[in-house]
Amino acid sequence: MSSTDMNTTATTPFRQIGKGFCGSVWAPDRPGPASAMKREDGGPLRSVAKDSTRHITIERSLKDAQGRLNLAQRLNMPQHRELIRGDDSEWWRLRSARFPPTYQPCNTLITERILPLERSARDKLVDLFCPARSRATIKTSRKDEDCLIRPYLGRRRANFCCPSPFFTLRNKPLLVHQLDGMGLPIDEYAGVMADTIAILYWHARSDANDVEFVLAPPRSGEEEDAFQSEVLGAHRLWLLDFDCVNHITLDDAGIEQAARAFFRNDPFYPRPDWEHETDRRLWEVFSRRFLESSTVILGDARLARIMLDRLEELGEERRQNRLDLQAVDEMEKLAV
Numbered sequence: 001m002s003s004t005d006m007n008t009t010a011t012t013p014f015r016q017i018g019k020g021f022c023g024s025v026w027a028p029d030r031p032g033p034a035s036a037m038k039r040e041d042g043g044p045l046r047s048v049a050k051d052s053t054r055h056i057t058i059e060r061s062l063k064d065a066q067g068r069l070n071l072a073q074r075l076n077m078p079q080h081r082e083l084i085r086g087d088d089s090e091w092w093r094l095r096s097a098r099f100p101p102t103y104q105p106c107n108t109l110i111t112e113r114i115l116p117l118e119r120s121a122r123d124k125l126v127d128l129f130c131p132a133r134s135r136a137t138i139k140t141s142r143k144d145e146d147c148l149i150r151p152y153l154g155r156r157r158a159n160f161c162c163p164s165p166f167f168t169l170r171n172k173p174l175l176v177h178q179l180d181g182m183g184l185p186i187d188e189y190a191g192v193m194a195d196t197i198a199i200l201y202w203h204a205r206s207d208a209n210d211v212e213f214v215l216a217p218p219r220s221g222e223e224e225d226a227f228q229s230e231v232l233g234a235h236r237l238w239l240l241d242f243d244c245v246n247h248i249t250l251d252d253a254g255i256e257q258a259a260r261a262f263f264r265n266d267p268f269y270p271r272p273d274w275e276h277e278t279d280r281r282l283w284e285v286f287s288r289r290f291l292e293s294s295t296v297i298l299g300d301a302r303l304a305r306i307m308l309d310r311l312e313e314l315g316e317e318r319r320q321n322r323l324d325l326q327a328v329d330e331m332e333k334l335a336v
């Protein structure tokens with residue numbers, strides 16, 4: 001753990017930097033490398049203890065695959081630091097006052113903080129994507145300083161004309177056509193994601209359910225081996241959020257479980273069911289790389305092929321459902 005921000009004598013207040021179903025995420029209110037604290041103060045069925053165990057397993061798999069197998073370069077995971085129990089009275093006695101008064105001790109997972117994008121990148125994103133009337137507000141809002149980008153390679157909006165009035169830079173999704181339009185290396189992101197799920201499935205034996213990817217700055221010392229972009233600056237892909245990840249067996253049942261999670265997840269991965277030329281190409285890049293990295297991990301591509309076949313089948317079902325919905329839409333229009 002960092003000796004500067006979580007030690008017993010530090011007094012910097014904690015500020016909320018994120019929120020999910022599991023609870024709220026906090027960090028010392030100051031710039032620079034720090035720890036993040038995920039508090040178990042959200043939905044009753046979520047557990048940061050489970051998050052912690054899965055995080056450790058996946059971090060170990062990722063280190064092994066990156067070091068020994070040369071996979072998923074340019075992917076980072078926040079370093080796991082400590083799981084604090086709500087009844088750890090000594091830890092809370094020394095730190096409770098750094099949370100706002102209504103926040104009681106609870107189970108809390110401490111990991112490395114993923115640092116937000118720098119101001120110059122944030123300002124450029126606001127100029128590109130935020131409605132003009134909100135730009136000045138967002139540029140000066142504290143909350144929007146905690147800016148991480150969610151790269152949605154599996155989503156595109158055909159007529160992207162009306163940006164949402166509820167613009168925020170927190171967990172800002174960028175859709176595949178926006179990423180592409182900014183000249184970001186979507187093929188390379190797809191390759192890293194393919195390596196990552198191959199590692200999560202075959203090495204960590206998990207279904208990768210509900211994990212998140214964000215684009216964020218590299219750690220100090222990683223700048224040379226990072227993605228470069230005029231808008232975002234140097235960045236890496238980061239993987240986070242493991243509390244919904246489940247164990248799988250390496251057989252048909254495990255593959256079914258992982259394939260369903262693939263489509264249930266936020267649309268980070270390229271999808272097999274889109275007609276746009278770029279999306280088809282991206283699916284090719286992703287699936288080819290998935291076969292390669294799976295072979296590196298397992299010695300052959302047998303399970304990876306079964307997985308891809310299943311993803312393509314489920315994709316086809318989704319496409320058919322979309323077409324059916326469109327047909328109903330058309331009929332309703334004609335009936336009016």
Ligand SMILES: Nc1ncnc2c1ncn2[C@@H]1O[C@H](COP(=O)(O)OP(=O)(O)O)[C@@H](O)[C@H]1O
Nearest residue numbers: 018019020021022023025036078112113114241
């Ligand atoms: N280590 C971290 N560094 C920076 N931000 C984080 C970190 N962990 C979580 N966050 C932020 O908090 C949000 C919620 O955390 P997450 O782990 O996804 O919780 P949940 O399981 O409730 O979805 C994330 O989407 C992200 O924006």
Ligand SMILES: [Mg+2]
Nearest residue numbers: 020021212241
């Ligand atoms: Mg989450």
